[in-house]
Amino acid sequence: MSRLSRANLKGRESVFAGGPDLYRGEIQATCPPSLEECVSVMEDCCAEAYQAHVFLNNGTKDLRRMNRVLQSQRIFLLVGEDTVRKYKADLTDEIEPAINELIELAQQGLSSLQKKESLLQTKLDTAQSRTTRPTASAPASRKMDARRLQTLTKQREALELEVQALETELLGKGAKS
Structure with a gap:
């Protein structure tokens, strides 16, 4: 008998150790502990990647101006x-x-x-x-x-x-x- 001719009535077993959980919607869904660890590690990786992006952006946001400055120096050297x-x-x-x-x-x-x-x-x-010489002139001439x-x-x-x-x-x- 071939594998395809036989009907598989059982559901597939979960790869996670917590057992099969029914889908309850995103609001009510619970995560097994092994997935919670994976999610927290992924969040840490995302935070570090964001910090690296910010650091790289701060270091290179002036790159266009610096390229122009260096190009003008090259022109001067010619x-x-x-x-x-x-x-x-x-x-x-x-x-x-x-x-x-x-x-x-x-x-x-x-x-x-x-x-x-x-x-x-x-x-x-x-x-x-003239003023130091004694003269007999009038006081009006002295004022003048x-x-x-x-x-x-x-x-x-x-x-x-x-x-x-x-x-x-x-x-x-x-x-x-």
């Missing part, structure tokens, strides 16, 4: 140093005359301000020598001299400030070139 020196020399030749002209203008302005300062200083000295002295002093202070500003500007431009 340019020879002779080419860089040539362009640097061209740029220097183009900018240097303008910078020298600006420095010369600043020096001329500084020298004219120094001349003005010395002129005002001599005027101040002469005005002070005092006012003139004040205006000259203010002008001198303003010119000193301008000289200082030009000196700092000249030093700043001299340091850049």
